[in-house]
Amino acid sequence: xxxxxxxxxxxxxxxxxxxxxxxxxxxxxxxxxxxxxxxxxxxxxxxxxxxxxxxxxxxxxxxxxxxxxxxxxxxxxxxxxxxxxxxxxxxxxxxxxxxxxxxxxxxxxxxxxxxx
Numbered sequence: 836x837x838x839x840x841x842x843x844x845x846x847x848x849x850x851x852x853x854x855x856x857x858x859x860x861x862x863x864x865x866x867x868x869x870x871x872x873x874x875x876x877x878x879x880x881x882x883x884x885x886x887x888x889x890x891x892x893x894x895x896x897x898x899x900x901x902x903x904x905x906x907x908x909x910x911x912x913x914x915x916x917x918x919x920x921x922x923x924x925x926x927x928x929x930x931x932x933x934x935x936x937x938x939x940x941x942x943x944x945x946x947x948x949x950x951x
Contacts, residue, residue: 871950925942
C-alpha cells in the first residue's frame with residue numbers, strides 16, 4: 836500500500852485576516868491625506884483663477900478707461916482670457932471685480948480667498 840502525500844498549500848484564515856487588517860490600517864491613514872490634498876488643490880486653483888480675472892479686469896479697465904468690465908469684454912479670441920475661470924468647487928464663474936475691489940470666489944469659501 837502506498838501512502839499518499841498530500842501537501843496543502845495556501846493561506847490560513849488568520850494570515851488572510853492579518854493582511855486585510857494591515858490594508859485597512861493603511862487605507863485609514865491614506866484617505867484623510869488624499870482628501871486634504873484635494874481640498875488644497877481646489878483652493879489653489881480658485882486663487883489662481885481669481886488672480887487671472889483680477890489682472891485681466893485691471894488691464895481692460897486701464898486700456899479702456901472704464902470702472903468695470905464684463906465677461907464679454909474679457910473672454911474670447913484675442914481678448915484677455917481664453918475661457919471663463921471658474922471655482923473648481925462647483926464650477927461657478929469667478930466674480931469680476933470693479934476698479935476698487937478684488938476678485939472673489941463665487942462660493943465665499945474662506946480657504947479660496949486671496950491674501951492681499
